[in-house]
Amino acid sequence: MSTWYITAMKESDIDTVLEIENSSFDSPWGLKSYQDELTCRDSYCYTVNLGNRKIIAFICFRLFIDEMHLMKLAVTPALRGLGVALWTLEKCIYLSREAGATIAYLEVRPSNNAGIELYKKLGFQIAGIRPGYFSDNMEDALIMVKKFKEE
Numbered sequence: 230m231s232t233w234y235i236t237a238m239k240e241s242d243i244d245t246v247l248e249i250e251n252s253s254f255d256s257p258w259g260l261k262s263y264q265d266e267l268t269c270r271d272s273y274c275y276t277v278n279l280g281n282r283k284i285i286a287f288i289c290f291r292l293f294i295d296e297m298h299l300m301k302l303a304v305t306p307a308l309r310g311l312g313v314a315l316w317t318l319e320k321c322i323y324l325s326r327e328a329g330a331t332i333a334y335l336e337v338r339p340s341n342n343a344g345i346e347l348y349k350k351l352g353f354q355i356a357g358i359r360p361g362y363f364s365d366n367m368e369d370a371l372i373m374v375k376k377f378k379e380e
């Protein structure tokens with residue numbers, strides 16, 4: 230059994246989420262982005278917590294009819310490499326499938342080796358490039374896709 234659990238992100242979680250965000254991304258989202266995400270109809274945001282409720286990771290994705298689009302995933306730096314991201318994404322893929330999704334998409338920086346390896350491990354494949362997608366440094370994005378198989 231895992232030593233962590235997943236639960237819906239609340240407005241009161243955003244401060245802690247922003248701490249992880251700021252230590253995870255060069256161009257982090259701010260308060261308003263998370264407030265908007267929490268009120269967006271198609272958006273699903275969760276925190277991953279230890280038994281004492283401490284938030285150690287979070288994920289945001291959107292569901293558009295049969296498509297899951299991963300928006301954010303980050304694990305607090307001290308607890309990386311323990312399988313938290315893999316566990317979290319597997320859970321959210323399961324939730325998305327239950328909600329009717331048949332495919333997942335995401336964009337990742339080609340320089341983000343940890344992210345790319347994580348997604349490949351889950352069966353995502355590189356499907357294309359969005360040139361200059363990341364506006365902070367005009368880095369291209371790799372589009373990664375995973376088709377959910379019938380089981």
Ligand SMILES: CC(C)(COP(=O)(O)OP(=O)(O)OC[C@H]1O[C@@H](n2cnc3c(N)ncnc32)[C@H](O)[C@@H]1OP(=O)(O)O)[C@@H](O)C(=O)NCCC(=O)NCCS
Pocket residue numbers: 253254302303304305308309310311312313314315316336337338341342343344346347348350
């Ligand atoms: C990418 C990130 C979410 C991975 O979280 P994590 O909990 O450390 O990942 P996991 O422990 O679940 O790793 C699962 C798999 O991902 C890959 N992986 C994770 N970190 C890796 C690294 N630093 N280098 C290479 N592969 C890595 C491995 O395949 C790993 O499986 P393994 O342990 O059997 O080798 C984390 O590094 C992070 O928060 N980074 C900053 C934010 C970010 O880049 N998010 C993704 C944006 S697209």
